[in-house]
Amino acid sequence: MPSTNAISVEKLARLIGRPDTPALIDVCTEEDFAIMPRLVPGAVRRPWDAVPAWGPEFVASGKPAVVMCTKGLKLSQGVAAWLRHEGVAADILEGGVMGWQAAKLPMVPADKLPQRDARGRTVWVTRSRPKVDRIACPWLIRRFVDPGAVFLFVAPSEVMDVADRFAATPFDIDRPDVHWSHRGLKCTFDVMVEEFGLETEPLRRLAAIVRGADTGRPEIAPESAGLLAASLGLSRMFSDDLAQLEAGMTLYDAFYRWCRDAVDEGHDWPPTARKKS
Incomplete structure (x- = not known):
């Protein structure tokens, strides 16, 4: 069953580029990111296991967030849950970064x-x-x-x-x-x-x-x-x-x-x- 705190690839694609785009947080592991070193447009990389340290910056921003890992499973689920505990309206990206890539949507090369x-x-x-x-x-x-x-x-x-x-x-x-x-x-x-x-x-x-x-x-x-x-x-x-x-x-x-x-x-x-x- 899909998570109730999730956003589809298609819906997020319509939000990116707008001034009200949620904060996009990539928590893929270093190993997974090295295999596909590209980012959903506008996403920032954060270590999943350090969310207690960096989470407050997203609390202070007052913006909702979308968290994404490779497949949209445990890492993004856990980080989004932690952010919600802190008061951030956080969703996960359904299917994760792999789902975004499968939809043939643009991705930003990290080396650029x-x-x-x-x-x-x-x-x-x-x-x-x-x-x-x-x-x-x-x-x-x-x-x-x-x-x-x-x-x-x-x-x-x-x-x-x-x-x-x-x-x-x-x-x-x-x-x-x-x-x-x-x-x-x-x-x-x-x-x-x-x-x-x-x-x-x-x-x-x-x-x-x-x-x-x-x-x-x-x-x-x-x-x-x-x-x-x-x-x-x-x-x-x-x-x-x-x-x-x-x-x-x-x-x-x-x-x-x-x-x-x-x-x-x-x-x-x-x-x-x-x-x-």
């Missing part, structure tokens, strides 16, 4: 993730005064790679030195030694979508919009001009880059949901039928 800081967060650095790519990439990372990611916006001349001193990963910097940057006609967002294994139809559609807005080629997608206008407007509204990023998160949430759920919906009356993805 930067090193994490002492609090388990990835740290990124880029140029100050972001416009398009430098807002789009943080949105992608926080929604699909690392919800707790830290972003440092600094003077262009200081990006590489800050990266070195603060163990941060530089991105969207025009240097041949920077991995996460433009490649040919692709913008940094394109590169991240591809290398993080996130090439779903909605994200490919969003990547085309971002590419058109970021590289001065609005003909790539009709929506690119609107994204550029909104992005430039945000840059004029906020003098603080982090405040601009928070506002930009909502902007990209809206574009993503359009890409996923509303591309065939018109603004007429009566409304046209929406094609469900």
Whole structure:
């Protein structure tokens, strides 16, 4: 009989990428993870046998959680039960990571993730005064790679030195030694979508919009001009880059949901039928 505290692969897939996504906790053993070193998008790794030590951080977040192990059995059941004891609304992923993989859903290669800081967060650095790519990439990372990611916006001349001193990963910097940057006609967002294994139809559609807005080629997608206008407007509204990023998160949430759920919906009356993805 399925657990009453469980979520299906299909239901979780519809939640990932949204601002209300639960905290996703991967408790696979080191041996199992070494066989398949990939993560459900947005999941963080935690040792199952240390839940009393790390559990309080999820209590403090106030978010519900979904715990996953290899098959969705004893480890995720036990960790979720412990978290519920602590006051977290915790479910398990039915079928575990193997169930997710069997559904042929995207997974993030662990070897593409930067090193994490002492609090388990990835740290990124880029140029100050972001416009398009430098807002789009943080949105992608926080929604699909690392919800707790830290972003440092600094003077262009200081990006590489800050990266070195603060163990941060530089991105969207025009240097041949920077991995996460433009490649040919692709913008940094394109590169991240591809290398993080996130090439779903909605994200490919969003990547085309971002590419058109970021590289001065609005003909790539009709929506690119609107994204550029909104992005430039945000840059004029906020003098603080982090405040601009928070506002930009909502902007990209809206574009993503359009890409996923509303591309065939018109603004007429009566409304046209929406094609469900």
